[in-house]
Amino acid sequence: MGSRPTPGLQRTTSAGYPLPSTRPPASVPSTAPGGPVVGRGPTGGPQAPKAKRSALGAEGVQRDQLWRELLEAEKRSQQRWAQNWSFLKDYDPMGNKKEPMKLPDYVPRFSDTVPSSTNRAVGSRVDTPLGKTLIGLDFFFVQGARKKKLEEELQPI
Numbered sequence: 650m651g652s653r654p655t656p657g658l659q660r661t662t663s664a665g666y667p668l669p670s671t672r673p674p675a676s677v678p679s680t681a682p683g684g685p686v687v688g689r690g691p692t693g694g695p696q697a698p699k700a701k702r703s704a705l706g707a708e709g710v711q712r713d714q715l716w717r718e719l720l721e722a723e724k725r726s727q728q729r730w731a732q733n734w735s736f737l738k739d740y741d742p743m744g745n746k747k748e749p750m751k752l753p754d755y756v757p758r759f760s761d762t763v764p765s766s767t768n769r770a771v772g773s774r775v776d777t778p779l780g781k782t783l784i785g786l787d788f789f790f791v792q793g794a795r796k797k798k799l800e801e802e803l804q805p806i
Contacts (some may be wrong), residue, residue, distance in 0.1 A: 660668040741747055775784065 662668060739747055775781070
């Protein structure tokens with residue numbers, strides 16, 4: 650009458666919490682009958698800090714190798730796209746040939762419409778109607794959270 654676990658679905662408790670996996674992770678070898686060898690020192694106790702560092706170093710090398718493989722695969726896919734599909738960038742969705750955008754010869758460093766400041770931050774916009782409205786709404790909504798002066802009865806002597 651029991652139900653069999655369905656492959657691909659994670660088991661959960663009645664409250665919806667995931668149950669721990671019954672299988673050991675694929676990256677941990679389980680050759681010893683007492684469990685995984687990783688994480689044990691020569692006496693069977695916890696590993697020494699030096700051994701932990703060397704294990705983390707090996708993991709770092711593996712991560713680095715995976716990262717390099719990922720970058721190489723990305724580069725290959727970019728080259729493959731350029732060979733097979735780069736002609737599409739010259740056409741719009743309707744199949745008409747696009748006219749390449751002409752870049753301006755000179756672009757001024759500073760704008761005539763936006764003010765420049767020493768830390769390159771645009772100035773305050775509080776004096777605009779929208780800014781005044783936002784300040785009013787902020788004042789209205791945080792009114793209960795502000796400190797208030799105590800009543801005369803509660804003032805210290």
